[in-house]
Amino acid sequence: MSEKQVNQIIGNIFNQLADTLNTGEYGKKPKIGITAMGSEHGEKNILEASLKAQKSGIEVIVLGSQTAEGIKTEKIETEDQAHKMMESLLNSKEIDAAVTMHYPFPIGVSTVGRIITPGKGKEMFIATTTGTSSTDKVEGMVKNAIYGIITAKACGIKNPTVGILNIDGARQTEIALKKLQSQGYDITFADSQRADGGSIMRGNDLLMASADVMVMDSLTGNLLIKIFSSYTTGGNYESIGYGYGPGIGEGFEKLIMIISRASGAPLVEGAIKYAAELVRGNCIQIAKDEFAKANEAGLKEILKGLKSTKKEISDEEVVAPKKEVVTSQISGIEIMDLEEAVKVLWKQGIYAESGMGCTGPIILVNDSITKTAIKVLADAEFVSKEQCDC
Template sequence: MSEKQVNQIIGKIFDQLADTLATGEYGNKPRIGITSMGSEHGEENIIEAALKAQKSGIEVTLIGSQTKEGVKLSKVETEEETHKRMEQLLNSKEIDGAVTMHYPFPIGVSTVGRIITPGKGKEMFIATTTGTSSTDKVEGMVKNAIYGIITAKACGIKNPTIGILNIDGARQTEIALKKLKDQGYDIAFAESQRADGGCIMRGNDLLMGSCDVMVMDSLTGNLMIKIFSSYTTGGSYESIGYGYGPGIGENFDKLIMIISRASGAPLVEGAIKYAAELVKGNCLEISKEEFAKANKAGLKEILNSLKTTKKEAVTEEIQAPKKEVVTSQISGIEIMDLEDAVKALWKKGIYAESGMGCTGPIILVNEAKTNEAIKALADAEFISKEKVDC
């Protein structure tokens, strides 16, 4: 071995010791690439974030046209070249993950964002924020829950709690996820901090961070991540949190994180650290393991049933039974299914009316017929079967 090689080895050892003292960790640094062209705040914004992130024991490679001393550069001349170079670096294993401002993920892949909730300063994952998990909203939200679990576990949360935002599709998502749990896939459902409880989360729960993973469709998630990251700045500069997160999907084998053109240096630094945490947490391996478990529990069959056995609208003329006093409220019905659910009860000889309660759509029935009505609605898959036992 030459003197030069010996000196290189010694130098590497001293670098590792320095990193250990600085970060408290020993081993190879996570290598994260970031595209720096296209930011509304200029390349300097991304370079500033890279310099700060490197202090946490991360090796950052800028993919752009300029750099500063201390940050590696993979030089490109145009913004159009950045993704091609980024993919080359990922494919050659020169970097472990990448952060970029936009990316054409295939259908079936969407990103899990990460925010700091303002109520209690608690971190929460938003599943999902960009991309399209499915062209069917409920199927997409069921997948998003799995994507959120994968990401949270890779970040060190062993048994992440799942909440479903109270939007269109939430109740059907709840039914599908609880079926998946009953069939063997371990899901820990969160409880709303509002008095009525349950895993369907209210706006207050978003602010308080009532769950580890908040499930929603990606359009709603995109809106949420933008609000949470820039509500203190007026919207033009995203300053808080970790960005839009990694693209997760079955068989997607690259760690690609998304930020926005409006993302400021503090958030970009957070996104780089988020990427490094996922590298250390073996996110891609956890993804394979979780999909294997979910598929074993019948995930694909449940998703197929959402497409093939959707309740058909009740088109036949059904006369309402004799009117009764209705004071008992049954919640948990999708707004789009409300009138069909009422007619389904009429068909069973149960008088019912539709209404809107403080938590969303409700069906009103006579107090004495509450249990009978709940069972009929659960059998027809308008509500979760859990309500039958309540």
């Protein structure tokens, strides 16, 4: 054996040892494909990110029209060709995951983004950022919470905390998730870092990453991840974080990560590393396990009960009881349900008024009947049963 051959063998051994340190698996590297065409910053932006990501024990294959030394590329001429090749490589298992700038996910699948928050430099998962989990907003947000838990667990967070952003649908989402929790699905709710706490998160909590997983609808998530990724650059260059994340949904068994056309090289590098982490963390299997647990706890039945019209009272005229002094505030009411909730109390002979507190919509009742009013609202599923002694 020649000296050159000996040196090559020694070199291969050291490379495999380096891979083991990076991946935890002897001789294995996650294989990540990425489409390069369509970036507002050019294909060189993608090539630069790919070269840097490879230093973390990842094998990257760039699908584009340009090449660079040290990176494997598949030459294509159009974005359409790139997506067809990406699908082919995924289907044949030649790559473990893909990163791309757009993808037509089916209804029921949406992406879990990952950001670095400015308050404490802490990572947080945004569930979700693109795609449509459901055509019903609250149902979609309930699913998004599970999608976020799956992704966080695949990234090594054994027991991720879940917070719900204080937007339309948050209270009904909280009620549904707590019902799922009470029926056996393991969810750890986060506490807002504002003085009054609770699992409904404010804007301050976004900046401080009060939850590992922040739940919202995908349109809100898309807006937020754009802001968090480019607030230091003026908006046209996304430089911070990991991108819009993997498409997660029951029965969807491909790891396809989304980035933006405005994503710069640092974020693209982060997205590739995010993909590799999900591969190493066996995200697809974790998803199967979590959906099985959630369904066993009655997820599908809970979702069937989530109809925007389910609490509509009849069109009959409801007369308000005799007016009383109302100084006791009941929070936790969905803004779209506020007037119906007041009428439900009126029908029970309880005088109530609607209002807006510092944390959102409130109902005002007399101090002496607060507990009774909360029980009526909890029984009608306007507020969580945790708010009363029932």
